[in-house]
Amino acid sequence: MTPDELRALCLEFNDATEEFPFGPDTSVFKVAGKLFALSALDSEPLRVNLKCDPDEAVRLREEHPAITPGHHMNKRHWNTVTVGGLPAPMVRELVEDSYDLVVAGLPKAVRLRLDRP
Template sequence: MDGTTLQEIAHARALELPASGMEWPFGPGAEVAKVLGRMFLLLTEVTGEHVVVLKAEPRDAEVLRAMHPEITPGYHMNKRHWITLHPGGALEAEFVRELVTDSYLLVVESLPRARRPVDPATFLAAESGA
């Protein structure tokens, strides 16, 4: 998929998630999705390429980078905790949506329980109607 489509899928998914919103704290060209003030997604351009930067568990990030050449360490982020999705590879739309959701849930887990917009342990089951 091309970079515009990659970002559109990630952007749409981010806006579907409870208590999330988009901001431009770094100026034009760097759109950020936050949940209750905490960043979980960055849409930007790197060397002319539209990319998506997401939070990930360090072990998951390693596996994802090993399995997918279009996933690299997070651009301008902590390389252990963030990944960058690049266009042009074999990433499927549903997989991108899952990675955005995982990033969101990692941030929600770090919030105080009383402030969490969803229960990270049951969100996916509740969302699928199971």
């Protein structure tokens, strides 16, 4: 997966936006103003921080060397994923899971507007 493909994936979800609060080199992807993915898209190797259920986060880290505790994030709830170390469909699933976890914490009216009850 290329940086452009990762950006496109993060932006394909309802109400997803890309912002640069940490400077022009770090893309922050949000839904309804809440962070669900963070990446320096020009980094080598390409990595992305994604929100994850705490129990699932531990399991994923044990099974996949490309998944580590979230760099500069709450390590209980965030993973850093080395994109090239996983199959693209799995990266897609992890990004979608992160988006869904963030949406699940939004008010019901916002969730319904996003078609994610």
